[in-house]
Amino acid sequence: xxxxxxxxDWSDQSISFSKADHPKAVPRPGHAALVLEAQIGGYxxxxxxxxxxxxxxxxxxxxxxxxxLTFDMLKExxxxxxxxxxxxxxxxxxxxxxxxxxxxxxxFRKEKIEFEVVDWESQYHAILGRPAFAKFMxxxxxxxxxxxxxxxxxxSLTIHGSFSRSDSCDRDFQKIASKFGAKEExxxxxxxxxxxxxxxxxxxxxxxxxxxxxxxxxxxMEPIIPTEPFIQTQVYDLAxxxxxxxxxxxxxLTEFLGRSPPVFYGGQISDQANGQLQWxxxxxxxxxxxxxxxxxxxxxxxENTWVDGLAHALxxxxxxxxxxxxxxxxxxxxxxxxxxxxxxxxxxxxxxPVLRHHVDHLDYMLxxxxxxxxxxxxxxxxxxQQLNQYADTIKVIAKERRTLRQLVAKxxxxxxxxxxxxxxxxxxxxxxxxxxxxxxxxxEGEDIQGDGYSYVSNDNDxxxxxxxxxxxxxxxxxxxxxxxxLRIDG
Numbered sequence: 001x002x003x004x005x006x007x008x009d010w011s012d013q014s015i016s017f018s019k020a021d022h023p024k025a026v027p028r029p030g031h032a033a034l035v036l037e038a039q040i041g042g043y044x045x046x047x048x049x050x051x052x053x054x055x056x057x058x059x060x061x062x063x064x065x066x067x068x069l070t071f072d073m074l075k076e077x078x079x080x081x082x083x084x085x086x087x088x089x090x091x092x093x094x095x096x097x098x099x100x101x102x103x104x105x106x107x108f109r110k111e112k113i114e115f116e117v118v119d120w121e122s123q124y125h126a127i128l129g130r131p132a133f134a135k136f137m138x139x140x141x142x143x144x145x146x147x148x149x150x151x152x153x154x155x156s157l158t159i160h161g162s163f164s165r166s167d168s169c170d171r172d173f174q175k176i177a178s179k180f181g182a183k184e185e186x187x188x189x190x191x192x193x194x195x196x197x198x199x200x201x202x203x204x205x206x207x208x209x210x211x212x213x214x215x216x217x218x219x220x221m222e223p224i225i226p227t228e229p230f231i232q233t234q235v236y237d238l239a240x241x242x243x244x245x246x247x248x249x250x251x252x253l254t255e256f257l258g259r260s261p262p263v264f265y266g267g268q269i270s271d272q273a274n275g276q277l278q279w280x281x282x283x284x285x286x287x288x289x290x291x292x293x294x295x296x297x298x299x300x301x302x303e304n305t306w307v308d309g310l311a312h313a314l315x316x317x318x319x320x321x322x323x324x325x326x327x328x329x330x331x332x333x334x335x336x337x338x339x340x341x342x343x344x345x346x347x348x349x350x351x352x353p354v355l356r357h358h359v360d361h362l363d364y365m366l367x368x369x370x371x372x373x374x375x376x377x378x379x380x381x382x383x384x385q386q387l388n389q390y391a392d393t394i395k396v397i398a399k400e401r402r403t404l405r406q407l408v409a410k411x412x413x414x415x416x417x418x419x420x421x422x423x424x425x426x427x428x429x430x431x432x433x434x435x436x437x438x439x440x441x442x443x444e445g446e447d448i449q450g451d452g453y454s455y456v457s458n459d460n461d462x463x464x465x466x467x468x469x470x471x472x473x474x475x476x477x478x479x480x481x482x483x484x485x486l487r488i489d490g
Contacts, residue, residue, distance in 0.1 A: 054129030
């Protein structure tokens with residue numbers, strides 16, 4: 001008895017590589033990683049590492065956050081990893097199944113892939129291992145940096161890698177590795193540090209009180225003209241003795257990001273009908289001139305007192321700075337600035353007598369800022385998808401336009417040829433009519449055969465014969481002198 005083989009899906013299409021797949025150049029064959037573009041969960045990703053030596057599909061927490069996904073969407077997982085983070089083992093945060101798409105609208109493949117979500121920094125957006133290779137029936141070529149798989153239109157689908165993209169990922173990995181080494185060194189120093197001792201400046205790391213007269217320096221600021229005139233202008237030099245909560249965090253964070261220290265201005269204005277005074281606080285956090293990604297942060301707010309306004313401006317500045325540089329500060333010593341639960345919701349903070357309700361507002365603002373950032377990225381990705389679709393549509397329309405132009409050109413050429421033939425036929429007919437008229441004028445009769453020989457006479461040559469005498473049939477001549485009557489027997 002012969003066993004009937006059980007064929008899996010997509011096994012009917014053959015896949016092969018030939019010389020036609022060879023790139024123009026292959027620098028250091030086998031050294032470049034196979035990094036491709038793919039769509040995961042509806043988002044276009046340019047750094048998807050195809051790892052044929054891995055038995056797992058990995059999605060990084062930073063990628064998940066950028067996609068707007070929350071941790072409560074994960075299923076439990078007890079999967080552990082070794083050999084990914086140096087000197088230590090790691091564990092999955094959970095599992096999530098997402099649609100993965102390769103190709104173009106004309107020829108593509110779409111499969112649902114289960115990812116293990118891991119929380120560490122990586123140069124990739126995601127890693128697809130052997131389970132994904134098997135699901136797509138994909139065949140990699142690590143020399144050509146290409147991946148082939150069966151396509152939905154019956155032909156094989158080729159996804160092209162990039163040597164420059166692979167080199168860029170390698171450089172990012174070197175940066176991450178060096179940063180990881182620095183973190184390990186800091187952790188070792190932190191382990192032997194006595195945190196019970198106060199800093200050298202005799203200030204505690206967190207002050208529970210703020211005395212404006214003792215802790216701040218009064219000075220007159222340059223005049224600023226708001227919508228309402230300033231009645232009194234007064235600022236405090238935060239860099240000299242100020243110890244508001246979040247102040248040191250804010251200055252430490254700007255220094256870590258390589259930005260200039262923040263600047264705050266304030267003045268009293270009367271912006272209400274009853275003439276009640278309020279403080280107009282203006283904040284300016286300059287960006288890095290050499291990098292457009294670090295934009296300048298400017299905003300203004302109003303409070304009843306200068307202390308409330310200054311505290312509000314500090315925590316608002318810190319929140320906006322954290323939201324603008326969330327990826328840069330993840331895993332750093334500034335991570336405690338954003339306290340969140342396991343499902344991503346902000347945790348409550350202890351009450352502070354000076355900051356009042358503003359301190360409770362910080363984590364919520366950080367949460368909202370990151371949510372807005374995720375929504376903006378989602379909208380940008382959606383817009384990019386629409387632009388790609390529009391570009392494909394424009395290409396199709398342009399191709400159809402060229403085809404229509406070719407058809408119009410062929411039609412015009414056919415019309416021109418027909419008009420030429422019609423003109424020739426008209427000229428021929430006119431010539432024959434003239435010749436016929438000439439022949440009819442010169443001949444003595446009408447040419448009934450068209451051969452120039454048979455004519456019908458124009459004269460009346462045929463005269464009717466006169467009727468003979470009826471008696472001609474009654475008598476016959478018998479001679480000169482005698483006539484015999486004709487006998488008719490009855």
